[in-house]
Amino acid sequence: MELSSSYKPEEIEKKWYKYWEDTGYFHADVNDDKEPYSIVIPPPNVTGNLHVGHALNNTLQDILSRWQRMKGKSVLWMPGTDHAGIATQNVVERLLAKEGKTKYDLGRVEFEKKVWEWKEHSGNQIYDQLKRLGSSLDWERERFTLDAGLSKAVRRVFVSLYNENLIYQGYRIINWCPRCETALSDIETEFKELDGNLWHIKYSIKGNDEFLVVATTRPETMLGDTGVAINPDDERHKHLIGKTAILPLMNREIPIFGDSYVDMEFGTGFVKVTPAHDPNDFEMGKRHSLEEIIVMDENAVINENGGAYRGLDRYEARKKIIADLESAGLLVKTEKHVHSVGHCYRCSSVVEPYLSKQWFVKIKPIADEAIKVVEDGRIRFVPKNWEKTYFEWMYNIRDWCISRQLWWGHRIPAFYCDDCGHITVSMEDPKVCEKCASDKIRQDEDVLDTWFSSALWPFSTMGWPDETSELKKYYPTSVLVTGFDIIFFWVARMIMTGVKFMNEIPFRDVYIHALVRDEHGQKMSKSKGNVIDPLIMMDKYGSDAFRFTLAAFAAQGRDIMLSEKRIEGYSSFCNKIWNATRFILMNLGGDFELKEIDLEKLEVFDKWILNTLNDTIKKINESLEQYKFNEAAGMIYDFWWHEFCDWYLELVKQRIYAKESNLAESSNIAKQVLCHVLKKGLLLMHPFMPFITEEIWSRIKSKEEKDIIISGWPVFTENLIFSEESNYTNIFKEMIYKIRNIRGEMNIPPDKKAPVVFKTSNELLKQIIETETVHIQALAKVDSITIDPEYAPDKTDSSAVMPDLEIFVPLKGLIDIAKEIQRIEKEIAKIKSDLDKVTSKLSNDNFRKNAPQEIIEKESTKEKEYIEILGKLEESLLNIKE
RNA sequence: GGGUGGUUAGCUCAGUUGGUUAGAGCGCCUGCUCGACACGCAGGAGGUCACUGGUUCGACUCCAGUAUCACCCACCA
Numbered sequence: 001m002e003l004s005s006s007y008k009p010e011e012i013e014k015k016w017y018k019y020w021e022d023t024g025y026f027h028a029d030v031n032d033d034k035e036p037y038s039i040v041i042p043p044p045n046v047t048g049n050l051h052v053g054h055a056l057n058n059t060l061q062d063i064l065s066r067w068q069r070m071k072g073k074s075v076l077w078m079p080g081t082d083h084a085g086i087a088t089q090n091v092v093e094r095l096l097a098k099e100g101k102t103k104y105d106l107g108r109v110e111f112e113k114k115v116w117e118w119k120e121h122s123g124n125q126i127y128d129q130l131k132r133l134g135s136s137l138d139w140e141r142e143r144f145t146l147d148a149g150l151s152k153a154v155r156r157v158f159v160s161l162y163n164e165n166l167i168y169q170g171y172r173i174i175n176w177c178p179r180c181e182t183a184l185s186d187i188e189t190e191f192k193e194l195d196g197n198l199w200h201i202k203y204s205i206k207g208n209d210e211f212l213v214v215a216t217t218r219p220e221t222m223l224g225d226t227g228v229a230i231n232p233d234d235e236r237h238k239h240l241i242g243k244t245a246i247l248p249l250m251n252r253e254i255p256i257f258g259d260s261y262v263d264m265e266f267g268t269g270f271v272k273v274t275p276a277h278d279p280n281d282f283e284m285g286k287r288h289s290l291e292e293i294i295v296m297d298e299n300a301v302i303n304e305n306g307g308a309y310r311g312l313d314r315y316e317a318r319k320k321i322i323a324d325l326e327s328a329g330l331l332v333k334t335e336k337h338v339h340s341v342g343h344c345y346r347c348s349s350v351v352e353p354y355l356s357k358q359w360f361v362k363i364k365p366i367a368d369e370a371i372k373v374v375e376d377g378r379i380r381f382v383p384k385n386w387e388k389t390y391f392e393w394m395y396n397i398r399d400w401c402i403s404r405q406l407w408w409g410h411r412i413p414a415f416y417c418d419d420c421g422h423i424t425v426s427m428e429d430p431k432v433c434e435k436c437a438s439d440k441i442r443q444d445e446d447v448l449d450t451w452f453s454s455a456l457w458p459f460s461t462m463g464w465p466d467e468t469s470e471l472k473k474y475y476p477t478s479v480l481v482t483g484f485d486i487i488f489f490w491v492a493r494m495i496m497t498g499v500k501f502m503n504e505i506p507f508r509d510v511y512i513h514a515l516v517r518d519e520h521g522q523k524m525s526k527s528k529g530n531v532i533d534p535l536i537m538m539d540k541y542g543s544d545a546f547r548f549t550l551a552a553f554a555a556q557g558r559d560i561m562l563s564e565k566r567i568e569g570y571s572s573f574c575n576k577i578w579n580a581t582r583f584i585l586m587n588l589g590g591d592f593e594l595k596e597i598d599l600e601k602l603e604v605f606d607k608w609i610l611n612t613l614n615d616t617i618k619k620i621n622e623s624l625e626q627y628k629f630n631e632a633a634g635m636i637y638d639f640w641w642h643e644f645c646d647w648y649l650e651l652v653k654q655r656i657y658a659k660e661s662n663l664a665e666s667s668n669i670a671k672q673v674l675c676h677v678l679k680k681g682l683l684l685m686h687p688f689m690p691f692i693t694e695e696i697w698s699r700i701k702s703k704e705e706k707d708i709i710i711s712g713w714p715v716f717t718e719n720l721i722f723s724e725e726s727n728y729t730n731i732f733k734e735m736i737y738k739i740r741n742i743r744g745e746m747n748i749p750p751d752k753k754a755p756v757v758f759k760t761s762n763e764l765l766k767q768i769i770e771t772e773t774v775h776i777q778a779l780a781k782v783d784s785i786t787i788d789p790e791y792a793p794d795k796t797d798s799s800a801v802m803p804d805l806e807i808f809v810p811l812k813g814l815i816d817i818a819k820e821i822q823r824i825e826k827e828i829a830k831i832k833s834d835l836d837k838v839t840s841k842l843s844n845d846n847f848r849k850n851a852p853q854e855i856i857e858k859e860s861t862k863e864k865e866y867i868e869i870l871g872k873l874e875e876s877l878l879n880i881k882e
Numbered sequence: 883g884g885g886u887g888g889u890u891a892g893c894u895c896a897g898u899u900g901g902u903u904a905g906a907g908c909g910c911c912u913g914c915u916c917g918a919c920a921c922g923c924a925g926g927a928g929g930u931c932a933c934u935g936g937u938u939c940g941a942c943u944c945c946a947g948u949a950u951c952a953c954c955c956a957c958c959a
Binding site for chain 1 (some may be wrong): 885886887894896907913915918923924925940953
């Protein structure tokens with residue numbers, strides 16, 4: 001079959017994905033007897049669209065999956081999505097809003113139905129996008145966090161933690177998003193530094209003409225003030241402790257008390273205390289038995305406890321309160337003040353600290369074991385420094401608020417009894433109160449934090465709490481691949497639930513990759529206009545080029561700024577591979593079939609390329625084992641382009657096209673090697689570029705051979721190590737480089753073949769020159785070649801120097817003397833500076849005393865070479881200048 | 883207030899135990915329709931490896947500090 005002269009990814013990508021899927025290659029068979037290798041996908045939100053971060057994340061997982069599959073493992077890469085409570089509810093609420101409706105118009109049951117409908121129709125778009133990328137996920141095992149099975153796992157975990165008193169209800173200050181109308185956990189609140197004001201407000205003191213001045217950034221909360229605090233050691237103010245202040249605007253009498261929490265250095269030394277709207281004030285309130293007055297409703301609108309301000313939004317109330325205080329002469333001053341303000345991680349609204357009853361997980365006891373498994377190395381973070389981040393958070397972990405006032409999610413399985421107040425928590429929905437048997441029970445309205453269910457992902461997806469064969473075979477998973485942004489949200493919690501409920505770590509390695517900045521990311525990408533849409537990139541350059549770029553960028557670090565130019569570059573690489581294949585196929589002949597390479601007949605360059613390939617195989621394996629995707633990608637690239645195409649293919653041409661008998665005879669072994677290297681090269685590349693490799697493979701494989709996706713991964717073999725030939729070839733290449741340099745620099749036209757004189761008496765060099773005459777002629781565009789140890793150069797010769805060798809290109813009328821002088825002087829300058837470095841090292845006694853012998857020898861050799869080369873260069877220079 | 887990471891060629895980025903001629907892609911310059919590829923070939927220019935000091939025979943690589951840009955954590959009203 002003829003190949004077109006350029007590679008067109010769009011024509012083949014869809015075909016192959018469908019083929020792989022239909023053939024069942026992605027499916028992991030629990031009953032096979034292969035060694036298991038498993039990864040669970042970080043489940044994208046059902047609302048998700050493939051962004052470049054997903055693309056990176058899944059490309060890396062796919063590389064690992066395909067690599068291990070080729071190595072003969074039983075690979076399970078588990079797909080699925082997350083119901084993403086807040087995010088998804090928001091999406092559907094927005095859709096309703098377009099129809100002028102709210103969720104309350106539908107009611108809970110109808111609304112939930114609506115979300116499911118939406119999920120069936122518009123959700124899971126990301127699946128097609130993942131397929132587009134080539135992700136070899138086991139789609140027969142697709143999971144969703146709200147599936148019956150996973151929901152059972154969630155309930156089981158809730159019930160058992162509740163029974164152990166590790167889940168409890170508490171009346172506390174939590175982070176409340178007034179837009180999403182739900183509680184959030186601490187890590188769902190993002191703090192940002194904002195410019196604000198510090199308002200200084202006068203409170204009068206009962207039975208006294210004195211005033212005290214409090215400073216606040218949130219004056220609207222004063223409506224709920226129930227005390228004023230002073231540091232008991234504060235000499236300025238402590239005489240007021242025990243007195244009563246009059247809260248302005250509300251005219252409420254509130255106690256003045258001492259509490260060491262107050263920082264004497266900050267503000268005025270007086271702190272207004274609002275126990276229902278500030279976590280610190282809440283604590284102080286508890287210590288001093290203050291009243292807790294909630295002054296806002298769930299939308300952050302002032303409620304009936306806010307007197308005249310009732311019905312105002314928190315910021316309108318703030319404005320009005322400031323204005324009223326000012327007109328009453330109670331506003332002492334307004335200072336600019338930068339402070340950090342919590343925002344909802346889903347909608348970016350300013351979060352309100354809010355007193356309410358919520359469910360919490362008492363997490364410390366579970367965290368301890370999870371810390372241990374990382375400390376003792378049972379779980380390994382790669383790169384290791386993320387362990388520190390993990391430990392830091394785990395050591396200071398605080399109880400986890402898990403209840404959300406949403407309708408989309410796992411409903412909390414707690415049932416309140418209206419008669420006796422008992423709470424029944426059980427696996428099955430109870431009909432009656434388990435304590436008093438009353439049937440007046442009702443289920444808690446709240447749902448669980450989305451992350452509660454994703455915390456169970458590695459085992460819930462495999463069927464836990466049932467004892468399934470999946471769990472037996474594939475748990476613990478081999479590696480988790482994710483970004484550092486969800487180490488707390490997800491990774492830490494999976495480790496905790498894993499060790500708690502499975503008595504076993506959820507994964508052996510955690511590979512943390514960099515974050516790709518996208519349009520929601522940093523201003524950097526925005527201002528530079530570097531927003532990259534994976535789907536557009538795949539359309540333009542093909543999935544393979546895009547994947548390869550991501551892999552090449554996947555060095556450790558925190559940010560990746562992808563550049564489209566780079567993707568374009570790798571699409572050229574695809575084309576290069578395509579054309580190299582085309583060349584090989586053209587020359588193999590239609591009926592060529594490689595059985596096994598005839599080692600006896602290998603020639604020197606054959607051995608060299610096989611040695612280089614062998615080396616590359618070894619290094620790629622080492623890199624992948626350490627998750628160094630960029631290194632592996634770089635080595636493949638370099639091998640294919642700069643070794644195989646630039647050199648081997650060019651060298652082979654002489655043999656293949658030769659009419660003379662000795663070279664023509666060697667063309668058969670060359671074809672064997674071409675075919676062998678092509679195949680191994682494709683195999684090595686398949687995890688990175690699955691589509692083009694399968695396409696080419698399908699055109700060259702024999703009938704008996706399997707598809708590349710399940711073909712064996714290349715292995716390093718001792719009998720293909722050829723160091724002598726490798727050295728030989730390197731010297732040969734160096735000669736070619738030298739001559740080409742002269743040609744290039746002297747602007748010798750390509751059609752003008754030049755004669756070359758090699759001046760040497762080194763036997764190996766002579767042998768190389770004599771043996772490879774044809775190749776030197778072809779690759780360096782040379783006609784006559786002479787070896788003359790006694791050659792006396794003409795002043796019109798252009799020259800180059802290598803250890804033990806001088807190369808002369810007689811140019812006669814062609815030489816530009818000035819240019820040649822310049823060229824040699826440049827060489828001399830370079831060598832001189834190198835020589836200086838070496839000489840100063842070698843003349844240093846301490847160096848000779850302390851440096852390892854091999855380094856000293858190396859430097860000495862270098863020095864000798866440099867001196868020799870320098871001498872010859874200077875000689876040439878003199879000769880020309882004469 | 884703590885902590886982490888970056889600062890290497892015009893741009894985007896590599897560079898694991900300290901000893902390399904400091905690399906790649908793109909861009910740039912010169913010359914090429916040479917029997918796979920102009921998505922190409924050959925040659926070339928371009929770097930005081932942020933700065934300062936230290937350790938060392940030797941530092942892009944280790945240590946300390948400075949500058950600068952990011953990010954994470956934290957209950958300063």
